[in-house]
Each structure stands twice: as structure tokens, then as C-alpha cells.
Amino acid sequence: MTAPAGSVNAIAYDCKMPRPTLRDVAEAAGVHAATVSRALNPATQSQVKPATARRVLKAAKTLGYRPNPIARSLKTSRSGTVGMVIPDIANPVFPPMVRGLESILEPHGYNCWVVSTDNDATREAELIAGLQGNHVDGFVLATARVDDPLLEKLHDEEAKIVLVNRRTSNQPILSVVADDVTGISLAVAHLKKLGHQRIAHLAGPQNTSTGQARSAAFRHAVRDHGLSDDPRLVIECGDWREAFGAEALRTLLSRDVNFTAIVAGNDLIALGCYDVFRETGLRCPDDISVIGFNDMMFMDKVQPPLTSVRVPHRQVGAEAGRLLVGMLNGEIDDARSVLLPVELVVRDSTAPPHGSGRPELQS
Amino acid sequence: MTAPAGSVNAIAYDCKMPRPTLRDVAEAAGVHAATVSRALNPATQSQVKPATARRVLKAAKTLGYRPNPIARSLKTSRSGTVGMVIPDIANPVFPPMVRGLESILEPHGYNCWVVSTDNDATREAELIAGLQGNHVDGFVLATARVDDPLLEKLHDEEAKIVLVNRRTSNQPILSVVADDVTGISLAVAHLKKLGHQRIAHLAGPQNTSTGQARSAAFRHAVRDHGLSDDPRLVIECGDWREAFGAEALRTLLSRDVNFTAIVAGNDLIALGCYDVFRETGLRCPDDISVIGFNDMMFMDKVQPPLTSVRVPHRQVGAEAGRLLVGMLNGEIDDARSVLLPVELVVRDSTAPPHGSGRPELQS
């Protein structure tokens, strides 16, 4: 007479059975769905009698019950996932960060959703909105610009944010960055010790804190070491990629200015220099020494092996994870900034200077 | 007198306002929520009078309404996202695939959720379950093993799946792979033309279709070319990574067998060989020629620049995207398999043989 009270799942006979729900488990255990919810949630488990809890757990296991994150998220507005936003998934510095982040998040029960913006602000806005819509509990952003309205908006909305790699100005936001100043200083000191007097700097984009920090550090370092601070020796690259490094070096070479070494804003820019060396017949390190930044994967295997400032990328991600989990647990509410140590890895792209660095251009 | 009928959102005055909902828009437009839903959904827009639709759209825009994907997903069991599962985010062959995939998905309104399994089956199962729980509409899997219970289960559940890079046996599942046979054949032909007679193969893991296909292709190719098919010249690496390639080469060198060239299962295995060359003083290509597979990023810049079989990784991802979208739209229901062409990129790691390839070991 009465309609079956149970969910349709319990009477489904076809083989493509929908996943069991709380109610299915409740029915199997002979209790109410609410009780199942309590029994299965560690935080509320104490409210239920041990005997019933055991019954519920057993029923859940035999049915193969898995909570539906979507429904839970709709109800709680939390998702157990954090969004990691990176500028370019093809840039080898980011994968280690992702792994470091995941290594911390996982034991805390969080997942990580990685998206890549292609350095496109519009795309970035869409992706972040998408992550917000999917109720990510926090963000790890590797895309911060010095003046970043998107970031300001997110911060105003009280989103939980940790910046990696780059920072933003005038916003009290947690960040994890490498010690750029020390890194550049080590690079310049190394070159000076080799005997270089005129060092060029192919700076990264100045709308990023990293680009700014490194080029400011470069200017200070050359002055501190009493080396030439000829402004013509510093050039800004349009992007952190190889092609832009190559372009910058070509511009630099077209200027009538001598130099025997280059401090590149990062490894990719340094590799762009390698391309130009091949084009022009310049030899590295014989004609020009080069130092990169990051010491990313394979830099020991390129020709010549690249001298570079090693950044502990995995650790950057891990530290960001620790900070974010701390925020999500309410243990951290200040805007601390973590500075991770770097070291100079000397390889074969640096050597004492032989001449002006531009032999064939001097006739 | 009457209680306010509107949602609390409409009368919230604090600055951290919750996102407007369908009901807020409905109230603003003076219609029912259902109408708003219809007006905003392209598929049902025709059911609503143009004038009302315009009003609704305007209200939605002024309120800054964005549909809540979670609620929508709970209702529809679809999410507009697909999960991409890769074995190792730090392996440079995968980022281009991800970008290729995204480039197709995006214009079709789909997002992409990338997870990395670390080659850990347990972790993979958890991640896939997580993606299922989050109602991803389909999967792109780069982790398939030849005998893969996880994959079978997923397939039995009628999940929409496209495999990339690897396939599975005995399952009618769509796949996009490179033409391994031709690639290996080109490699062997190239080495034969250079004069090599005894060629070794450092095979990838044989529990992957790619590993199997390439080593089978190798055996056929050497026979077809009348070269030595000494089984001691073939060795299986435990993983696709450098360390395992190095290990395999050390084992090979410890055997008392001559060879002058190596066809590596992939580029990372080839780079592992480079490490052993450095350890042992062997020179490449003078003592031993090496050919890689994939031609991943930077392989033109390592020392010596690596001869490799180029796989169009971006295109692999893009093709997978097309197939998956086709499935999701119901336009594809057969289990087609796409074979993408490869080409041999000759660089400096291959040269005519000079001796046995193991000069210092021959005393």
C-alpha cells in the first residue's frame, strides 16, 4: 500500500548502480540518515553511541559508501580542495612547487587543483572565478603582479591566499619567496671574483616582484662591489621565457657597450642567451659568462652546464602548503612572509673574462 | 507587516556579501527563479519571452550573478570539468599535453582538473575516486597500464575515457598515441645507415603499452635490418626516469657484450645514459650513440644535443580533447584509436661507430 520509503538506489537492479547515498547506508543500518552523517564524520562521531556507530560503519563499508563531495560542499561551502594558480605549466620551476604543496596538503586531507593561466590576465580571472565557484578553501598563487587588482579583489573577499615565487605590494598577504637579494649578490660576487668588471643584467618583467627584486639587487650588488653600473648594461625582458631573453640579448649586443658576463633574471632567459650565442658564434664562457636563476631541472645537462642560483622550489610549495593549512585551521592570521635560502651552483657557464666579450663585433 | 520574501542576500548590508543566487536575480528582475534559470541557460532560453530574458540578463549582470557550479553539479550530475590524470607532473612530456587538451576543452566550455599520481596505484585510485566524486564529466588518462583493473572498473562504470600516451589491452577504450613502431624503426634505420651493427635497447617498463610497443618494434626493426638481435642487448628499465636508465646502462655495461649504439625507451632514459657516460668516461657519440624518444623540451640544449623521435605532445592532448568532447556530446561512441605521426630529429648524439663502444673496458 505505502510507497517504498527507501531511496531508489536500494531497489535498483541494473548493473550500473548509482553510488550509495547516506540514506542507503541509513536504511541498511536501520538508523536515520542524520545518524549516519554523524557516525561517519570524525568531528561528530562522539555524539553517537559506539554500538550504532559500529553498525553504521559496517553498513557503509559493505555498501561501498563514499560521501559525495559536491553535496557536502553545497551544504558546507567548503570543498577540501585548494586551487594552485601558475602562470605557465610548461615552465619547469612550477612542477616541483606543486609536488611540494601536495605533499603537505594530502596528509591534511586537502586536494589540490592546478590551473595554468598562460600569463593571460583574463584567463586568470576566469580560472580563479571558476575555482571560487567550486568552493576551493584557499589559493596558492604563483601569478601575483606587483599591482594586481585581481589579487586585491580576492583579498577583499577574505579568501585564504598564499603567494609563492612572487609577492604583491601594499597588501598584507602571506608569501613564500626565495632570497632573491642574496642570490643575485652571490652571482655578482662570483663573477667579480672571476675578474669580470662589466656585467650585464637581463632582468625579468618589472611588473613582478621577483623581476623588481632581482634587478634592484643587481644594481646594489654591482655598486657594492665597485663594478660598472652603466645603465645600458641592464635590459628588461618582456617575459620570463627563452625567446624574450634572446631578444633582450640581441638588443644589448646591438648597443655599443662592452660586457663580459650576464646575470640573467632566470634560467630560461639564460637559455635564450645560449640561442643567441649559437646564432652569433659567441662562445660561453670563453667570450661571455652567464649565470641563471632557479637552477631548474636539466640545467646541469645543457651545454655549457649553467651556473645558477638554486631555489628550493619543492620547499617553496611545501612551505606554502603549511601556511595555507595553518590559515584554514585558524592557527595563522598574520601576514607573515617566508624567505627561503638560496645557493649558487657553479658550473661551466662562468669563467674568467678573456676580452670584451664581443670579439667579432670589435673588428 | 509581511516578512521579507527575498533571500537574505538581497538585504545584506555588510561588505562581505555572499554571491547572489538565482533567487536574488529573480527578485531583481521581478520574475520567478525558474524563469531566470531558463533565461540564463542557452538550451532553454527559447522557452522564455525575449523581453523577460533581456530583463533577467540585465539583472544578472548588474548583480554580478555567477551560477554556482556546485549546486548545478549536484542537480545535473555534470560539472563541466574533465579530469586529466598523469603519472608525474615533473616529467616534461605532460605539460604540453595538458595545454593541448585545455586548448580544445576551453572553447567547448569545459575545464580541466590535472592530478599527478606519482606512479602510485593507490594514490591514483584515490585521485580518480576524488574526481568521480566531484562529478567530472570525463577522464583523460596518461597512466594506463597494460593490465589495469582501475581502468577496467572505470570503464565498467561507463565513464567517458580517453587514454593518451599509453593504451590498455582488451578494452575498447579510445586512445591517442604516437606511432611508436615507426619511431623506433626510424631510429634503428638511422643507426644502421651510420654503420652500427650491434644496437642496444633500454626499454621502458613493460607493464605499459608504450614500453611494450617500443621494445617489440625494436626487436622487429633490428631483424628487418639484419642487425644483431642478441637478447642481451635489450634491458628493461624499472621506470621511465633518468635514474632507472642509468641503472639499466650500468647493468648492460657489466655484461660482457658489445654494442655501439643505444635506442632508449624515452628521453629521460637517454639522459640517464649521459650520466653513466660521465661516470665512466665514455664519450657520446664517439664511443656510443644514443637516440631518445619524445624529443621533449631542452633536448636540443643538452650535451650532446640528443637525437630523438619527436612526438607531437601538444597535438596528443588536443586530439584527446576532441575525442572526449565528441563522446560527451554523444557524437562518438566507438572506441577509435588515433595514431599520431612522429619524426626523427637528428642531432649530435648519433655518429658512425668507431669501435666496440666500450674502449676502456676492452683492455
Add this chain to the structure above:
DNA sequence: TTGTATGCGTTATCAA
């Protein structure tokens, strides 16, 4: 063409 009612699977607030 629009409104009403219901449910997706959970959690949380009550009351028992």
C-alpha cells in the same frame, strides 16, 4: 510563456 513543486546528497538545528 511563466510559476509551482520537488529533489540532487549532505549537514545542521531543532525536538524528542
Add this chain to the structure above:
DNA sequence: TTGATAACGCATACAA
């Protein structure tokens, strides 16, 4: 300690 009930935001069958 447990059960009933409502709500999260949306989509849809049905009624009007």
C-alpha cells in the same frame, strides 16, 4: 543519543 526537518543553489517535470 537519535530522529525529523530544513536548507545549501539549481534544474526540471508539471501545472497553470
